[in-house]
Amino acid sequence: MHTGKVHIILIGFMCSGKSTVGRALAPLLDMPFADLDRVAEKRVGPLVPFFRDHGEDAFRVLEAEVLRELLEGPPCVIATGGGTPCEGDNLKRMQDGGRVVWLDVPMEALMPRIIRSGGDRPLLLGSKGDALRSRVEELLRPRLPIYAEADVIVQATAPPATVAERIVQALNLDQVR
Ligand code: S3P
Secondary structure, three states, X not given: OOOOOOEEEEEOOXXXXXXXXXXXXXXXXXXXXEEHHHHHHHHHOOHHHHHHHHHHHHXXXXXXXXXXXXXXXXXXXXXXXXXXXXXXXXXXXHXXXXXXXXXXXXXXXXXXXXXXXXXOOOOOOOOOHHHHHHHHXXXXXXXXXXXXXXXXXXXXOOOHHHHHHHHHHHOOOOOOO
């Protein structure tokens, strides 16, 4: 059945709230929700040991594959990983398959979130204090101009439900609930 809907694809740095906002957004649009990293984990197990045993390059191949499959599937709200739009032609494929939304969280708001809940991220593992901040800056700098290519940029420091409402408004979508 053709519903006229397209994928809504959330991008942004680690801990910017892609998964929680995606989960809040999907019911507003009556669309299913998919979390790219969780789909990848169903195939290969937890990402930390996968990165350790197979390396980042192997993860990027898997990530691109899962993204391709999700984009080929029925329209859904997709939470991507922080690096997804920055690899190969992923961003172009996302833009061709739906509307891309950047959850923008400035560094001052991002760091406390990363300190609180970013400890399980393979690319940040083992860094603390100043080293963690430098690592985040180093990863974020080249990514910012790529995130900024999103169709819509939403300030994402507010609670997830508020951010989800902002996305509905910004994309001019029909809210069903
Ligand atoms: C990554 C972010 C992670 C996950 C992987 C790589 C990145 O996703 O895809 O660890 O390169 O920023 P989250 O943004 O959901 O933490």
